[in-house]
Amino acid sequence: MTNEKWAATATPDLNGPQGKTRFLLQWAKVSWKDILAMAILGAASQAVYKAPLAAVRNFPITFSGSGDIVYPQFAYPERGWIISPMLSGILSALIPIAVILLAQTRIRSFWDANNAILGVLYALILGTLFQVIIKQLIGGFRPYFLDVCRPDTSRLTQSSNHTGLNGVGFHEIMYTVDVCTNPDKQALKNAMTSFPSGHSTAAFAGYVFLFLWMNAKLKVWSGHQTSFYWLALVMAPLLGATLMACALTIDQAHNWYDILAGSAIGTIMAFASYRICYAAVWDWRYNHIPLTRHQIFDYTVGPRLEYMERAVFIKKLGWGKKRAVRLGKRRGLDRIGDFDDPSLHTKNATTVSGTSNGESPRHPEIAIARGHALHTERGADDMV
Template sequence: MGFFSRRRPDGANAGPVNGHQNGPAFDTVAYPMATRPSFGQWLKVTWIDIVTMICMGAIGLGVYEAHPAPTRSFPVTFSDGEVVYPEFAYPLRKEIIPIWLAAFLAAVIPIVIILLMQIRVRSFWDVNNAVIGLLYSLITAAVFQVFLKWLIGGLRPHFLDVCKPDISLASNAPGVKGVGYNAAGFNGIYYTKEICTGDSNEINDSLESFPSGHSTAAFAGFIYLSIYLNAKLKVFANYHPAMWKLIAVYAPVLGATLIAGALTIDEFHNWYDVVAGGIIGSVMAFSAYRMCYASIWDWRWNHVPLHRGQPCLYTYDGVELMDAMWTRRAGWGAGAGAVSGFGGTGRAANERGGVGTFPRKPVGGGTARRGDDMV
């Protein structure tokens, strides 16, 4: 039995074991979640995501390398020499956490922790759904934010230091041909980047402040990890967990906040750039997790990986990977032979009312009850 393999609860007709198919060809609609597929079988159900990720990554990289789309006007000084907006005149400093490191940490740390969780979870499809969902979150968030940077952008706090403006270069200055938005606006204090004399790459980068790519990546990866840990540790569930589990769930949130906050220390972003990046990353994290797991907040189902070809009916009869979690407290994760966390197996557990000695009252009649009918 492989490390990521599980036996199906019924024990019969369980499909491929250790990646080898004993019966008909691998069914991409009704494949078993309790056993590990071969690479070819996995590829049959995942190839479209791989192609999509490659395409989105290429699009995102292309937009990231493109020059800022809009012509942005900015003030320099008043007639008496006073800087109009000193918040854009900070010195250019070295980044505390460069963008490549923020993206690396947001991807690698969650993947390592997901793999460590398999010491108890031991499910190939849990690893698959967790990592695929993480990539959903990171890639979609990255592409989302690079389009905003390219089409909207904004001035970084160190813009004027990078620009090194010389207003004598204004396109409508005496003797210079061309019409632009230079020496324009009230009292003629606004200019465009034609007056900048600094490095062109640094100037283009300093015109793309909104939103923060660091914050987007950090929150997309670490908020996703926080949701995953809550599901596997059952922190917000139906029993009183140990305090270390609360710390474990919020440690990734702290990490994301520290990465984002560092950008306001090294003056690479304005506070609203950081907030926008955090919102984008968090939205993508919640969306990606819910695509791959049966719930986010419902503690009865948020640990269950979703099947690509079959719906989750939210009933406890015959549910695969019902025990795909780390915790073993309060009846959760008791073993593959039981519908773990619900006091037994199948309908009998349903009718007894649930986890451990905590009863649930059924709502409505009938022998088959849905999970969302239980209170």
């Protein structure tokens, strides 16, 4: 049953300072736990990132014979970052949020913007926490590790062999950072925390979420054939994420498997975050609908008219607010504003779903068929 207090905030009265203040207080009452949890997990990520490495790693070196360095894939020069870690995180958050806010000039749904922005932050914060924990506990050498380490086995003495893992293994070529001559401990630590890629995690967390959100708002994969340019636009975030992640192979900051693992973590977090904020991920009938906290979404009634005309960017074939206004005038609907109310998941059934008070909801396929018949009957003039 709909929570009355929450339903009252779904179409807030923002007239005057008092109305805005009441609404902000209600929003804070609903969201403060999430904000606090995000702050705590963000701080935890920073603490884990700054903690000492938990494992001691060996790497092979030999200066005998030809003087070859074993595993030359770790001997690339340190060239710096094409995209710094901080810039990567900022771009992965701000660009999706900017697109979401820009689209609200047409969508005009506070709760859609709220759920989408929180979803982006959920994905980024969880992805970051996962990847820094793995970095600290597992880690791995960056391709430029030996250039940062600058190993010198002659400086190793029995007293400085703290771990007992230097000069061990086959032909005694395995060493630890005890033989590194670089005095910068932070640089050495950074060179040993390549796996997984934090850049890739952030890029795919933010941009895959944006990809899912744009697909839902544009209905690219839905019940009708979309325009090719919408498909190209929806795929753009995936291209951006791929470019940001794979640029790390140019400056040799990461190995390919670091990037693959980070991309997988970010993608999983994006899908998980989108699903807790919206009614579906791929189901085109519902994936644009922001969920509420105090009400269960009813999937049994099919894509009712207010579902189709609320919180979408596309405006054709029954989708979008312009059609809602026109049909509302023709059919005598007196509460078109209800279509913007995310609390109306179980009430105000319309003729598209074939439900009314006291009547059992029809099967979604029947609702779709009736909706299609209604749109066909209205004719091409209704297809905005």
